[in-house]
Amino acid sequence: MPTMNMIQALNDAHKVAMRADNDIVVFGEDIGFFGGVFRVTEGLQKEFGKTRVFDAPISEGGIVATAVGMAAYGIKPVIEIQFADYIYPGYDQIVSEVAKMRYRTAGEWPMPMVIRTPYGGGIFGGQTHSQSPESLFTHIAGLKVVIPSTPHDAKGLLLAAIEDPDPVIFFEPKRIYNGPFDGHHDRPVTPWTKHPASDVPEGHYTVPLGKAAVVRKGHALTVLAYGTMVHVALAAVEEQGLDAEVIDLRTLVPLDIATIKRSVEKTGRCLIAQEAPRTSGFAAELSALVQERCFYHLEAPVERVTGWDTPYPHAYEWAYFPGPKRLKRALEKVMAD
Amino acid sequence: MSDKDPALRANAPRLQLHVPEPLFRPGDTPDFSGIKVPAAGSAPRPDTSAPAVDTHPLTTNLVRVLDEQHRAVGPWDPKLDADTLRKILKDMVTVRVFDDRMYRSQRQGKTSFYMKCTGEEAIATATAAALDRDDMHFPTYRQQGLLVARGYPLASMMNQIYSNKGDPLKGRQLPIMYSDKAHGFFSISGNLGTQFPQAVGWAMAAAIKGDSRICMGWIGDGATAEGDFHSALTFAAVYNVPVILAVVNNQWAISSFSGIAGAERATFAQRAVGYGVAGLRVDGNDALAVYAAVQWSAERARTNAGPTLIEFFTYRAEGHSTSDDPSGYRPIDEAKAWPLGDPIERLKAHLLALDEWDEKRHSALTAEADATVRAAQKESEKLGILPQQGKDNVGSMFDDVYSDVPWHIAEQRDAALAEGRD
Numbered sequence: 001m002p003t004m005n006m007i008q009a010l011n012d013a014h015k016v017a018m019r020a021d022n023d024i025v026v027f028g029e030d031i032g033f034f035g036g037v038f039r040v041t042e043g044l045q046k047e048f049g050k051t052r053v054f055d056a057p058i059s060e061g062g063i064v065a066t067a068v069g070m071a072a073y074g075i076k077p078v079i080e081i082q083f084a085d086y087i088y089p090g091y092d093q094i095v096s097e098v099a100k101m102r103y104r105t106a107g108e109w110p111m112p113m114v115i116r117t118p119y120g121g122g123i124f125g126g127q128t129h130s131q132s133p134e135s136l137f138t139h140i141a142g143l144k145v146v147i148p149s150t151p152h153d154a155k156g157l158l159l160a161a162i163e164d165p166d167p168v169i170f171f172e173p174k175r176i177y178n179g180p181f182d183g184h185h186d187r188p189v190t191p192w193t194k195h196p197a198s199d200v201p202e203g204h205y206t207v208p209l210g211k212a213a214v215v216r217k218g219h220a221l222t223v224l225a226y227g228t229m230v231h232v233a234l235a236a237v238e239e240q241g242l243d244a245e246v247i248d249l250r251t252l253v254p255l256d257i258a259t260i261k262r263s264v265e266k267t268g269r270c271l272i273a274q275e276a277p278r279t280s281g282f283a284a285e286l287s288a289l290v291q292e293r294c295f296y297h298l299e300a301p302v303e304r305v306t307g308w309d310t311p312y313p314h315a316y317e318w319a320y321f322p323g324p325k326r327l328k329r330a331l332e333k334v335m336a337d
Numbered sequence: 338m339s340d341k342d343p344a345l346r347a348n349a350p351r352l353q354l355h356v357p358e359p360l361f362r363p364g365d366t367p368d369f370s371g372i373k374v375p376a377a378g379s380a381p382r383p384d385t386s387a388p389a390v391d392t393h394p395l396t397t398n399l400v401r402v403l404d405e406q407h408r409a410v411g412p413w414d415p416k417l418d419a420d421t422l423r424k425i426l427k428d429m430v431t432v433r434v435f436d437d438r439m440y441r442s443q444r445q446g447k448t449s450f451y452m453k454c455t456g457e458e459a460i461a462t463a464t465a466a467a468l469d470r471d472d473m474h475f476p477t478y479r480q481q482g483l484l485v486a487r488g489y490p491l492a493s494m495m496n497q498i499y500s501n502k503g504d505p506l507k508g509r510q511l512p513i514m515y516s517d518k519a520h521g522f523f524s525i526s527g528n529l530g531t532q533f534p535q536a537v538g539w540a541m542a543a544a545i546k547g548d549s550r551i552c553m554g555w556i557g558d559g560a561t562a563e564g565d566f567h568s569a570l571t572f573a574a575v576y577n578v579p580v581i582l583a584v585v586n587n588q589w590a591i592s593s594f595s596g597i598a599g600a601e602r603a604t605f606a607q608r609a610v611g612y613g614v615a616g617l618r619v620d621g622n623d624a625l626a627v628y629a630a631v632q633w634s635a636e637r638a639r640t641n642a643g644p645t646l647i648e649f650f651t652y653r654a655e656g657h658s659t660s661d662d663p664s665g666y667r668p669i670d671e672a673k674a675w676p677l678g679d680p681i682e683r684l685k686a687h688l689l690a691l692d693e694w695d696e697k698r699h700s701a702l703t704a705e706a707d708a709t710v711r712a713a714q715k716e717s718e719k720l721g722i723l724p725q726q727g728k729d730n731v732g733s734m735f736d737d738v739y740s741d742v743p744w745h746i747a748e749q750r751d752a753a754l755a756e757g758r759d
Contacts, residue, residue, distance in 0.1 A: 067538060102738070166739050
């Protein structure tokens, strides 16, 4: 089985999908000849030609809008928004058009498309290359929201997203494109080759949307995380020597509530980790769901570990990032009672 | 390098913000003699494969075909046969009768909202005649003429307006936000302007797949101020997209006159110049000019010669919608003073001048349209009107959010149905 980092796995997913389906078109800023600023689309234009893989103007609104027109025509756009921080000019088209089209046309014009976008901090990207805006999309009925945390899942989830009949916002945790991240920014980066989930099957396979993965079994508490924070949380519970069950949500909408419920009912404690700002983040939704469904199993209040309610500050990146220290305090708190 | 001393600006004029004002407000006597109306037939007609720049003088001109004697003149005369002219006339009359009936329905409390296109009927109906039946439209809410001209059942339109049991959109959309794939009519959005770049995307897909169908996007003068207008023109220009982009400049965006969208500085057709695409400014109340401009743009698109931006110069003769009262912001009789006349009267006069029409036939046509619309209304109202809706089949409001109903929406559906039993 080939070993791949997340970029190679995502690239491979595009190739597998595009070879099987001539109606898939890929476009976005710098994604054509150059292959994208993170190289996810490298080689696609050469293999599939300029009318299926092409550079778009710096116009996220235009990129999403033309994808809507293409989906209406009957082909399948897989578009890249260069950074999640750039998605806002396309927000009206995503929220008012992409998300609602199946509904408002009573099913006549569904909008199957994938909007891929790298998100999250930890790369010294400053305020405009570090954000985690997933909750702006989980709040919108009609969208599915997917966030992989390993090369294996990245390829399988992207193929599932491309084949899905609904529009999918596919957030790629750019901090872990090249290797998992334990939250210790001062330590050398571990490459994906050292991680078992860098074994990526050749050819076609899917990781189903709406299915979480229990990435660490345990009995003392449940940790819910996605994207980069899966690895940061895993490292933290190891460091604390906790018998924690860690769940990688993989899909935020639709959420795998059954797996969450089963785990929290077993452990009686729940910590939720997200990199995004705290207020109205997806962790708040998770916290409410756990409280509504597992209240009588809970032995301690549900704890959230999040970014701060500030913009992502460049020089203070590691004071902002919900790293090992914040996790340690929260883990101690949720285990205290 | 030095910043000038602010004291040196002591005698500079005070900066002023210019807030555009329309020519006339309620109580004023409208006088449009300042609007230049070039003679019919005077605008040149470039070859459809001409470089875009050859069309740019037309962006400050006005393509007109029908002259003061009601003859079709000049190089833009599409030389239509009488049957085609009568079809356009019939469609226009039907639209006007339909609008009047539905306006009245709203006033009778049978629905919540309606929008007329009075004075603008030529634009959609003559466009429909000029394009092929399988060409695609991304319309705004004032192109109901496309559906009428393409033979979409009037009762289906009314079912949508009433959100009744026959509503193809299952009671989910505001009245007049039609959508019908089989008639090449994309779902209308209330977020103005979104459809303009979507039309470009549809045409890009047609080009990617080597199709021969083209696409037409529509927008109003007010919504040209949206970023979507800019992205539509940018993408259309960059990829030389086979699309026709139409601005219906009816002078008014609810209460804001076209100057609030920039019309004091340049025509809407002139936007084409900066993007390097073909641009035409067209008398939107002249059905033959509309037909000719769309036909020209369609041929250009079909031969990969590029997109065209058309400004249809017209006037919104009635309120923005049933929720609007234009007497609050413009003279009541302004529409009558509009120098380009009424599109139905002008086409009728042309047919009369050709001796292909007479008053008796016109009365019969109006009576027939009236009977057709009334029959459709009767048929539609059997399926219900708005005040009766929203009670049955509440569970259906949870369908089509996704391809399947995910667990969280299924739970909410159960809760809604339980509320219904309380």
